């Protein structure tokens with residue numbers, strides 16, 4: 001097996017909560033023995049003595065927001081579940097990790113799987129659930145195996161099962177593998193997939209908190225969101241909130257990739273300046289080059305030009321800058337980057353992943369792919385730039401699930417912010433040298 | 445057809461993970477694990493899974509076309525998946541894929557005649573901080589270069 005450590009040596013600017021057990025160079029997960037030696041399952045014991053409402057209140061106080069993409073307040077989401085409902089209630093972990101640039105959940109599952117299990121247990125206790133699933137993308141077989149083994153350990157030691165730590169409360173947990181689909185990261189598509197169907201999303205409302213897995217009340221959260229819960233319960237919501245900025249509590253993992261000297265996954269407090277993250281943790285732009293742009297929250301987040309990057313990295317500041325913190329995946333692009341090529345690659349991705357269920361997205365992503373491909377190949381026309389804007393605009397808010405917006409937002413941002421580059425490529429089609437045997441994509 | 449005892453045990457446990465009467469939930473995991481053992485989701489696999497989960501073969505056909513990892517035809521013994529999405533693209537993922545094409549004499553979704561290698565250009569596989577990345581079956585290979593790829597393929601060629 002090819003398993004070098006994926007961890008970087010700790011950086012002085014990191015604030016290590018989720019990653020506090022990750023001493024360098026770790027290659028093996030923290031198994032149960034070690035987990036217990038380092039305060040593992042202490043939060044569960046505490047939670048078992050708390051009223052469920054008090055657990056939800058603590059999470060509300062922490063101002064923890066979902067780390068999967070939308071940044072929805074977690075405590076509020078949990079409070080939408082009717083604990084008194086006669087139906088079973090379920091916990092679902094979104095470990096689909098498909099947003100390009102995102103590679104953080106694997107670190108948590110791969111090195112501290114019991115933290116995730118403990119987070120699920122506490123969430124389950126809070127909403128009165130007896131069962132959960134960890135939905136992990138199929139490509140992550142090695143992380144599925146690690147989670148399976150940790151779950152087995154937790155069953156054997158009485159942390160999972162019919163009588164959790166003798167409390168009389170039952171909680172069961174298992175992994176569930178996906179099989180290759182970005183759209184299955186969307187929570188309702190994920191639930192369809194969990195039920196053994198194609199990953200076509202569901203109409204919302206009803207939201208999963210009311211009708212989710214198997215039509216029962218369900219909390220769906222990202223891996224990292226659940227992983228923050230044990231420390232919130234142990235050290236208190238206020239402590240956690242204080243690590244970040246108002247309404248943006250705690251720390252988060254930032255996945256740094258692209259043209260950097262030291263790309264990697266780091267843990268930072270919410271609100272750390274984006275340029276500090278890139279220059280200090282990321283070691284600055286590689287090869288002594290200048291920064292051109294940053295995709296700051298996964299491929300769906302609108303791109304920032306270098307001059308727009310001097311901002312705090314939290315949900316609200318990013319929203320003010322017209323972008324999103326998303327999944328925390330930060331892709332850094334240097335001055336030599338061909339932005340048209342990047343745009344074309346992204347549009348190819350969305351066209352491939354569109355589930356085809358609704359027309360604006362199915363048609364829109366296909367057209368965006370064709371148009372950006374021909375612009376990239378130097379055979380587009382200047383009308384194409386306007387066309388991108390027009391198509392993307394007519395997708396926004398008109399698709400069945402947010403994947404349509406996720407494709408349209410970066411398309412508009414690239415076309416508006418890097419118009420010069422697109423035009424330059426149109427004016428000098430001679431710059432394009434097709435690879436042998438390929439045909440330029442002239443469509444229309 | 446028969447599955448291995450390990451796989452049967454896995455299936456038996458898996459069915460219990462879903463609410464009573466909703467055992468169809470195990471469908472996609474079951475297809476993927478069966479494919480790993482058999483090589484592809486063959487008509488026999490469909491028949492077996494259909495019987496175990498009490499779902500119609502048509503319901504299985506329905507999901508087969510949706511999930512990119514499920515395949516009706518066996519892939520190569522070593523299925524090489526090169527990511528060319530944005531983080532990998534930034535660090536040479538596209539060149540890496542082209543290099544793999546040349547080295548193996550294959551195009552996207554191609555398979556060598558001896559069935560040992562198949563090649564696929566894939567979307568982000570969650571290895572962006574260690575880009576460019578590729579997977580051989582389920583094994584990840586990080587920070588790849590054309591030279592490392594050559595070595596990897598040569599060593600796979602020598603394996604039995």
Ligand SMILES: Cc1cc2nc3c(=O)[nH]c(=O)nc-3n(C[C@H](O)[C@H](O)[C@H](O)COP(=O)(O)O)c2cc1C
Pocket residue numbers: 065066067068069070071072094095096097098099182183184185186187188220221222223225401402403406
């Ligand atoms: C197309 C699409 C893909 C998504 N992929 C993921 C994913 O891979 N992982 C994830 O946690 N959330 C993903 N989401 C967000 C989920 O729908 C959902 O908001 C999230 O799981 C909620 O958890 P959180 O509140 O903890 O963030 C995706 C959303 C969309 C629209």
Ligand code: SF4
Pocket residue numbers: 183201353354355356357358359361362399400401402403404
């Ligand atoms: S927006 Fe795209 S992915 Fe979502 S339902 Fe419509 S076609 Fe499917």
Ligand code: FES
Pocket residue numbers: 100101102527528529530531532533567568569570571572575577
């Ligand atoms: S972009 Fe290649 S692994 Fe994420």
